[in-house]
Amino acid sequence: MAKQTDVEQLEQGVAKWNAWRFDGSPTPDLSGANLRGADLSRADFSDAMISQTQLDKACGTDVKVNPGLKLNRTCPPDMHKS
Numbered sequence: 001m002a003k004q005t006d007v008e009q010l011e012q013g014v015a016k017w018n019a020w021r022f023d024g025s026p027t028p029d030l031s032g033a034n035l036r037g038a039d040l041s042r043a044d045f046s047d048a049m050i051s052q053t054q055l056d057k058a059c060g061t062d063v064k065v066n067p068g069l070k071l072n073r074t075c076p077p078d079m080h081k082s
Contacts (some may be wrong), residue, residue, distance in 0.1 A: 001031060001032050002029055002033035006030055007010045007030065007033050010030070010035075010038075010043070014039075014040065014041065014043045017044075018025050018044050019035055021044055021048075022044075027049060028045075029047065029048070029049040030050050031051050032053060032054075035053055035054060035055055036056045036057055036058060037056070037061055038059075038060075039060055039079055040059070040060035040063050041060040041061050041062060041075065043064070043067045044064040045064060045065045048066075048082060050065070050069075055071065058073070059073040059074060060072070061075075062070050
């Protein structure tokens with residue numbers, strides 16, 4: 001099960017997530033987290049625990065993930081419009 005603090009770090013945005021990842025944080029655990037529809041462009045998930053993470057309709061380019069997993073789906077241009 002995902003650590004809520006790790007999910008909250010990602011919810012703050014990819015730039016903050018990546019900075020947190022390499023600022024001495026332990027291995028992130030997003031196992032089973034609901035990331036449906038999230039824009040994960042440029043997120044670094046290397047070495048993160050992401051088994052059973054829900055990535056339906058998630059998108060992003062330049063996403064770093066563990067070998068054998070690929071996420072490279074361009075996000076729609078209107079995704080960030082309010």
